Amino acid sequence: MTEILKVENLNVHFKRSSLLDLMRRKKLVTKAIDAVSFEVERGSCIGLVGESGCGKSTLSKAILRLIKPTSGSIFFENGNIQELKGTSLFDYRRRVQMIFQDPLGSLNPRLTAGEVLEEVFYVHGVRKSANRKILVHSLLDKVGLSRDVVDRRPGALSGGQCQRIGIARALAVDPDLIIADEAASALDVSIQAQILNLLRDLRHDMGLTMIFVSHDLGVVRYLCDDIIVMNRGQIVERGGIDQIFDKSTNPYTRSLVESMPGLHRQDY
Amino acid sequence: MRAARLLLSVGFLKNNNLTLVLGIFLSVCWVVIAIFAPWIAPYDPIAQDVARTLQPPSFAHPFGTDNFGRDVLSRVIWGSRVDLAMGLGGVFAPIIIGCTIGLLAGYFGGIIDTLLMRFLDITISFPFFILMIAIISILGPGLMSFFIALALVGWVSYARLVRSRTLVLRHSDFVAAGQILGFSSIRIMFRHVLPNAALPVLVFIMSDVVLTILLGSSLSYLGLGVQPPLAEWGIMIAEGQNFISTAWWITLFPGLAIVILALSFSLIADGLAAQYKVSE
Numbered sequence: 001m002t003e004i005l006k007v008e009n010l011n012v013h014f015k016r017s018s019l020l021d022l023m024r025r026k027k028l029v030t031k032a033i034d035a036v037s038f039e040v041e042r043g044s045c046i047g048l049v050g051e052s053g054c055g056k057s058t059l060s061k062a063i064l065r066l067i068k069p070t071s072g073s074i075f076f077e078n079g080n081i082q083e084l085k086g087t088s089l090f091d092y093r094r095r096v097q098m099i100f101q102d103p104l105g106s107l108n109p110r111l112t113a114g115e116v117l118e119e120v121f122y123v124h125g126v127r128k129s130a131n132r133k134i135l136v137h138s139l140l141d142k143v144g145l146s147r148d149v150v151d152r153r154p155g156a157l158s159g160g161q162c163q164r165i166g167i168a169r170a171l172a173v174d175p176d177l178i179i180a181d182e183a184a185s186a187l188d189v190s191i192q193a194q195i196l197n198l199l200r201d202l203r204h205d206m207g208l209t210m211i212f213v214s215h216d217l218g219v220v221r222y223l224c225d226d227i228i229v230m231n232r233g234q235i236v237e238r239g240g241i242d243q244i245f246d247k248s249t250n251p252y253t254r255s256l257v258e259s260m261p262g263l264h265r266q267d268y
Numbered sequence: 269m270r271a272a273r274l275l276l277s278v279g280f281l282k283n284n285n286l287t288l289v290l291g292i293f294l295s296v297c298w299v300v301i302a303i304f305a306p307w308i309a310p311y312d313p314i315a316q317d318v319a320r321t322l323q324p325p326s327f328a329h330p331f332g333t334d335n336f337g338r339d340v341l342s343r344v345i346w347g348s349r350v351d352l353a354m355g356l357g358g359v360f361a362p363i364i365i366g367c368t369i370g371l372l373a374g375y376f377g378g379i380i381d382t383l384l385m386r387f388l389d390i391t392i393s394f395p396f397f398i399l400m401i402a403i404i405s406i407l408g409p410g411l412m413s414f415f416i417a418l419a420l421v422g423w424v425s426y427a428r429l430v431r432s433r434t435l436v437l438r439h440s441d442f443v444a445a446g447q448i449l450g451f452s453s454i455r456i457m458f459r460h461v462l463p464n465a466a467l468p469v470l471v472f473i474m475s476d477v478v479l480t481i482l483l484g485s486s487l488s489y490l491g492l493g494v495q496p497p498l499a500e501w502g503i504m505i506a507e508g509q510n511f512i513s514t515a516w517w518i519t520l521f522p523g524l525a526i527v528i529l530a531l532s533f534s535l536i537a538d539g540l541a542a543q544y545k546v547s548e
Contacts (some may be wrong), residue, residue, distance in 0.1 A: 011417070023368045064448050066444060066447060089450075090450045093448060093449060093450030094450060096448075097448060097449075098444075098445070098448050100441045100444075100445065101441075102441055105440060105441040105442065106441035106442055106444075106445050106463070107442055107445075108442045108459075108463075109464065110464060113415065114392050119451075119459075120449055122453075123449065123451055123455070124382075124450070169445065169449070173449065173450075
């Protein structure tokens, strides 16, 4: 298998200097990402786990080029993403997409579901309105939504429906890599299962590569074949499901696994 | 557009937002009066009649006549055209300039934000009214100078309002989604950020229209705005003040007109603000 994404010695530091620190002439630096390296193989699903504040979201933002890393590089198909601009950056935008944690917040409250999806096709070159409508309909079928949601605004849709629109929007550009940032954790448990199943099916049908960011080990175990455990901006351990859940000797991984309700019991 | 307005007002009625309905009703009345002024007004607003000067209100002249024998009612009706145009036209350029500057500053941040906001600070460091008078004195009195002067100094409130909303919206997920999807900054700013920052701006526009009308009237009063013999409420009050002890009607009626027009827009602003809180 070939690697689609490679992160090399990535550092993202935030300066945080309060007035008191300035008076003491001291600069405090938060190392949100501290010397992180890993690679993602095409077609795989990586789970990125760790407690809140460990740098998972910062890492996804850096991969999506929403924030600039302090040092280190990210390669997508052997191209350094920091060097992209103009059309090559636009092409990268088409190939790497994200699904957000907050289904409602990820949609513009003033636009209907149909407008949200049509806009993506418009920006990516589908100029005929009729063609866009056909594409939107096929997209809605793909994520299991009925076609009458196109006229509704996010406020009139349920959390699960909003998340499906969010997934549809990400799929609209036919991406290779999808980063799902806690994609199901804001939803009810029953809806959560539906969304996770949808993501799993889509991944297999479309041959997507996924990075699944979560603090929920149960979800990651269900979806992913490879897990990266992060703590305080560093990678603690990387391994397959068996390695992380049963064989790990790393104390942080053990504590994370054991803190999952029911997971560490023999009869589970 | 008109259908949408109608639907909106019906929606507001359901929420028992009497303030807003009353405000819209009064404003619509003024707009109708302004549009149909030539047919409603019983006399020519600038036709002088030396035989009938300073007549008190009567059946023939319900609001009386002024010192040139002009019918005050007709002048108030024709004045609504000038004052509405002044209020609505006066806020137009400030809205466009202010929203654009606020969006740019809030969305891009950094050096662009710093430069634009310091420019804003310089503009507001001069007293607003004095600056207006100075600009109009340079350009020469008249409605056009008034609009230009407003465009130069009136945008600051809009810029601040839009900037503060943009700073919040810039970090929202739907803006991030747009960036990830490769949308241009202009598209994100005007299609995704601005519509979500528009409601507080709309509320402010309503009170700004009132302030602009009052400002225009006071400038006309000082002789810097609309020029006589054109009927404008500020001018009418200025001209009538010499006769205030003997012919009160010359100043009272245009004064009332200003108050009612200002009230109607203020009511809309209050109503919208209440509506905004309800829907949030």
